[in-house]
Structure formats: structure tokens, C-alpha cells
Amino acid sequence: AQKVTQAQTEISVVEKEDVTLDCVYETRDTTYYLFWYKQPPSGELVFLIRRNSFDEQNEISGRYSWNFQKSTSSFNFTITASQVVDSAVYFCALSEALYNQGGKLIFGQGTELSVKP
Amino acid sequence: SAVISQKPSRDICQRGTSLTIQCQVDSQVTMMFWYRQQPGQSLTLIATANQGSEATYESGFVIDKFPISRPNLTFSTLTVSNMSPEDSSIYLCSVVGPTGDRFEQYFGPGTRLTVT
Numbered sequence: 001a002q003k004v005t006q007a008q009t010e011i012s013v014v015e016k017e018d019v020t021l022d023c024v025y026e027t028r029d030t031t032y033y034l035f036w037y038k039q040p041p042s043g044e045l046v047f048l049i050r051r052n053s054f055d056e057q058n059e060i061s062g063r064y065s066w067n068f069q070k071s072t073s074s075f076n077f078t079i080t081a082s083q084v085v086d087s088a089v090y091f092c093a094l095s096e097a098l099y100n101q102g103g104k105l106i107f108g109q110g111t112e113l114s115v116k117p
Numbered sequence: 118s119a120v121i122s123q124k125p126s127r128d129i130c131q132r133g134t135s136l137t138i139q140c141q142v143d144s145q146v147t148m149m150f151w152y153r154q155q156p157g158q159s160l161t162l163i164a165t166a167n168q169g170s171e172a173t174y175e176s177g178f179v180i181d182k183f184p185i186s187r188p189n190l191t192f193s194t195l196t197v198s199n200m201s202p203e204d205s206s207i208y209l210c211s212v213v214g215p216t217g218d219r220f221e222q223y224f225g226p227g228t229r230l231t232v233t
Contacts, residue, residue, distance in 0.1 A: 035222075045224035045227070047118070047224075091159065105152075105222060109158070
């Protein structure tokens with residue numbers, strides 16, 4: 001069965017600290033995509049990254065970095081030197097290619113990140 | 118990326134009534150979806166809105182409760198029928214991006230619904 005687990009429901013850090021948000025997934029498919037989205041208090045969902053199952057290279061975008069490890073079925077997200085504007089709920093999501101013709105996203109429960117000044 | 122708007126952005130409704138939410142995209146898109154996010158919860162797919170045919174509903178969601186229309190490639194509506202307080206949620210429209218890649222998905226700003 002397909003599933004996404006974000007074990008950390010809430011994380012609180014002080015500005016400039018580094019923080020890692022964990023994501024573990026389960027899938028029956030060999031071809032799949034993983035995503036991270038940010039949901040600020042205003043409610044909209046902001047796309048951050050997509051990674052396919054054949055690309056295990058880590059990615060860095062500014063203060064954001066992602067670590068994809070198929071061996072542990074994890075796709076963790078690190079924010080370096082966190083800022084107050086990073087405060088939001090972050091969702092990890094999975095989309096299977098073979099069993100999902102419609103692009104359906106399966107979301108984790110989300111991690112609420114609070115960055116205090 | 119596609120620019121998506123939703124109307125209304127929020128509403129407070131009485132139980133037993135119905136609300137229709139509109140989703141408008143600034144370009145033609147192949148696929149449109151409706152998700153629900155209950156308070157403090159994650160997002161759950163309600164249905165895929167199919168242009169010119171009936172929507173495809175996920176397990177636990179039925180057409181009588183959540184009728185969906187998609188008259189063209191840029192517009193869709195979701196109706197929440199006979200509402201109860203349990204329907205209080207954020208409802209989000211999402212679309213597959215203009216490239217047609219079904220794994221490139223963008224979300225609208227959401228409609229925050231409160232049922233009293």
C-alpha cells in the first residue's frame with residue numbers, strides 16, 4: 001500500500017538554526033515521484049520540489065536541500081539558517097506512476113515548523 | 118506554472134445548505150483535481166474532474182455529496198451538498214501544469230469553508 005509518514009508533527013527552532021523535516025514513504029511501484037509542498041498560514045500550497053525514483057542525487061536550492069535515499073525510503077528536507085518566514089506546515093507527497101494514471105498525490109500528515117526570532 | 122484562482126476564498130454556511138466552489142485556470146490544462154483538507158489534517162483527493170464527462174471519485178467520496186462539473190479545459194466547480202459541520206475544511210483545486218506532465222501539479226489558493 002502507498003503511504004507517506006511525517007513523524008514530526010511540530011518542530012520549533014530559533015532563527016538561524018538548521019532544521020530537518022523527515023519523510024518516509026511506502027510504495028508498490030518502482031517508478032514514482034516525491035514532492036515537498038509548503039503551506040503558510042494563508043493556506044495556499046506552494047510547490048517546492050519534485051524528485052523521481054530514478055534520481056537519487058541530492059538537491060540544493062538556496063537554503064533548502066533535499067536528501068533522497070531509496071534504501072531507507074526517505075526523502076528528507078533540510079532548511080539551513082532558518083528564518084521566521086519559513087514558518088509553515090510542510091507536506092511530503094508521493095505519486096505512483098504505474099498504478100496512478102491520474103497523477104493522484106498521497107500526502108503525509110504534515111510537519112508544522114515554527115521559527116522564532 | 119499555471120495561475121489558479123478559486124471563488125469564494127472563504128465562506129461560512131448553515132448546515133443543510135450547499136456551496137459551489139469555482140476553480141479557474143489561466144491556461145488550458147489536461148487534468149484538474151479537487152482535494153479536501155480538514156482542520157489540522159493532511160490533504161485528501163476527492164475526485165478528478167474530467168472534461169465533458171463524469172468526475173472520477175476516490176473511495177469515500179460520492180457524487181451526490183460532491184457533484185463536480187468541468188465544462189472546459191480551464192474551469193471546474195465543486196459543490197458541497199447538504200453541508201454538516203464535518204464538511205468544514207479547506208477545499209483546494211489543483212491542476213496538472215501546462216506541459217501536460219501529470220506529475221507536475223499546482224494548487225489553487227483554496228476555499229476555507231466553515232459550516233455552522
